[in-house]
Amino acid sequence: MLLTAAETQGRYGSGAGQEFPTQYMLDYWRPGVHGWIRYKNRRGEQLLTGNTDTTTPVYRPLEPPIVASKIRFVPFSIYARTMCMRVEVYGCENKQGLLSYSMPQGSPIDGLDFRDEIYENAAEDSDLLTDGLGQLSDGIVAMSIPDMIGHEEDSAALNKPW
Known part of the structure; x- marks a missing residue:
């Protein structure tokens, strides 16, 4: 798959908590590469900005996009807290095959x-x-x-x- 964007949202829980990630990282797996790869954007940043509340979805373009067969979201916080996240991944099938x-x-x-x-x-x-x-x-x-x-x-x- 060619992954071009991600969208995250926290868990509302009827207003009972603040269960959302303010930042997250993405790991991805590509056939032929050994192990998970930590995503970095064009500025070399691994931590991506997440949500500021439990209800508002945050759409984040992936620059550069990711070619992967698996993806893993890793919520991050500098404070110990409960985090829940709903995720959507945008992209398309990579029909050209992997050329390197x-x-x-x-x-x-x-x-x-x-x-x-x-x-x-x-x-x-x-x-x-x-x-x-x-x-x-x-x-x-x-x-x-x-x-x-x-x-x-x-x-x-x-x-x-x-």
Whole structure:
């Protein structure tokens, strides 16, 4: 599945409690990857903002989206408390199958940083990124670059996915 958003809501319980998560984390499982992977958004944050009350649903786009066969919601609070959450997951079937690549990690050059900060399979002791899904899955849209393969001169080609 390609998961694009999550929606959470607490438990109302006739006003008897404050049973909702103010923050949560997402773990996901993908065939071919060993173990659960902790989701990070484009800013590298693992903790996602949850609810502020028991009744209002909170819709949270997943940027980047997740390709997974299983997902796990992990409620989080800095205080000991009871938390209940209703969840909805938005997305679609991933019919293209899982394609991946391996490449060296980017590096800073002339004040520009080409490192992938949200790469999910980066080993701490390696400069090689393996089993990546690439730009076609993470929602990044390329700008028109004259040297780009398949470059088209017309303005309709600008801001299209590769």
